[in-house]
Amino acid sequence: MSADYVHSFTVCGIYQATHLLGEGATGSVWQAFNILSGLRVAIKTCPIPVDAALPPLLPYEVNIYRLLRDSESEGIPSIHWSGTDGNHQVVVMDLLSPNLNALRRLCRGTLSLRTVCMLAEQMLARIQFIHSRGILSGDIKPHNFALGCYHKARILHLFDFSHAQLFIDPSTGGHVPFRIGRNIQGTIRYASVAAHRSHEISRRDDIESLLYTLLELYHGKLPWYELSKRQGTYFNDQIRDMKEGPEFRDFLSESLPEFRSFHAHCVGLSYGQTPDYALLRGLFRERMQKEGWCYDWVFDWEDGRSSEKGTLVPDDYVFDMRFVERRALDPA
Numbered sequence: 334m335s336a337d338y339v340h341s342f343t344v345c346g347i348y349q350a351t352h353l354l355g356e357g358a359t360g361s362v363w364q365a366f367n368i369l370s371g372l373r374v375a376i377k378t379c380p381i382p383v384d385a386a387l388p389p390l391l392p393y394e395v396n397i398y399r400l401l402r403d404s405e406s407e408g409i410p411s412i413h414w415s416g417t418d419g420n421h422q423v424v425v426m427d428l429l430s431p432n433l434n435a436l437r438r439l440c441r442g443t444l445s446l447r448t449v450c451m452l453a454e455q456m457l458a459r460i461q462f463i464h465s466r467g468i469l470s471g472d473i474k475p476h477n478f479a480l481g482c483y484h485k486a487r488i489l490h491l492f493d494f495s496h497a498q499l500f501i502d503p504s505t506g507g508h509v510p511f512r513i514g515r516n517i518q519g520t521i522r523y524a525s526v527a528a529h530r531s532h533e534i535s536r537r538d539d540i541e542s543l544l545y546t547l548l549e550l551y552h553g554k555l556p557w558y559e560l561s562k563r564q565g566t567y568f569n570d571q572i573r574d575m576k577e578g579p580e581f582r583d584f585l586s587e588s589l590p591e592f593r594s595f596h597a598h599c600v601g602l603s604y605g606q607t608p609d610y611a612l613l614r615g616l617f618r619e620r621m622q623k624e625g626w627c628y629d630w631v632f633d634w635e636d637g638r639s640s641e642k643g644t645l646v647p648d649d650y651v652f653d654m655r656f657v658e659r660r661a662l663d664p665a
């Protein structure tokens with residue numbers, strides 16, 4: 334967290350920050366409100382690098398948001414303002430609800446098949462949209478999807494484009510050529526096998542990461558969950574081997590046929606090939622139809638019983654036992 338911004342601060346004179354929402358590798362995200370209209374917004378801040386040679390991170394992400402901005406960009410947060418404020422780069426954007434990883438935890442670790450099917454429908458639409466604009470997310474994971482606020486409360490948003498990249502070369506209009514030797518980016522737990530192998534990524538890699546995302550939302554954990562908490566090449570290689578090996582095949586064989594068909598489609602895609610988004614969406618639509626479920630966009634976390642014992646506390650939060658009441662541990 335930035336030392337300058339420990340307490341409430343304002344941006345642009347009209348956005349008053351109230352509290353910290355989350356932190357990532359790029360910066361801190363704060364909840365704020367517009368003091369003129371009362372509209373609640375999110376503010377992402379990132380210290381300006383001291384070394385002028387280092388590339389500015391937030392302006393890069395803002396440029397991606399600009400490329401995605403048009404009348405069809407439902408489910409991509411709007412940018413209200415961006416620029417520098419003091420020694421920070423700042424972007425003011427639509428406020429979103431807690432991300433899907435937090436909501437999975439709120440629902441005691443797993444989401445129902447009905448909720449996963451409804452989420453898959455919107456996730457595929459978002460990914461297809463950014464792909465249609467020549468952009469890859471490079472970091473598809475539950476943490477980067479969240480419902481909107483106000484009238485957008487039923488619209489799933491894809492956000493955090495800090496690892497996004499263009500797969501269409503603007504100078505040639507063609508697909509970026511395949512190459513090996515690219516550093517692995519994004520989040521190891523959800524990275525595609527090709528990304529592990531330092532291959533250039535393309536649309537198929539976002540789709541493979543979506544498969545891992547959906548599997549985690551449904552099952553609660555991926556087979557490489559424990560390994561993914563460790564860092565280093567050794568663990569990355571172990572995770573890659575698990576993704577390609579019998580452990581994952583066994584996991585899939587005990588899972589749902591929809592996920593097996595999804596996996597078969599991913600494996601069959603070559604570099605640069607357009608994924609069959611309709612086929613993938615159809616897998617979940619058919620299941621919804623078979624079960625007699627309708628797309629009412631009422632998710633598990635809106636049912637009080639699913640979240641009874643859940644928590645929004647992050648995985649890595651360490652409770653200090655000095656602050657836990659003895660009675661809670663020993664009711665007698």
Ligand SMILES: Nc1ncnc2c1ncn2[C@@H]1O[C@H](COP(=O)(O)OP(=O)(O)OP(=O)(O)O)[C@@H](O)[C@H]1O
Nearest residue numbers: 354355356357358359360362375427428429493495
């Ligand atoms: N517009 C928003 N509204 C509400 N919460 C948000 C918003 N943007 C981000 N957050 C919260 O802040 C957290 C960090 O944001 P974000 O993922 O954009 O940061 P990052 O530094 O790019 O993260 P990463 O390390 O994953 O790349 C998110 O997990 C999310 O919970």
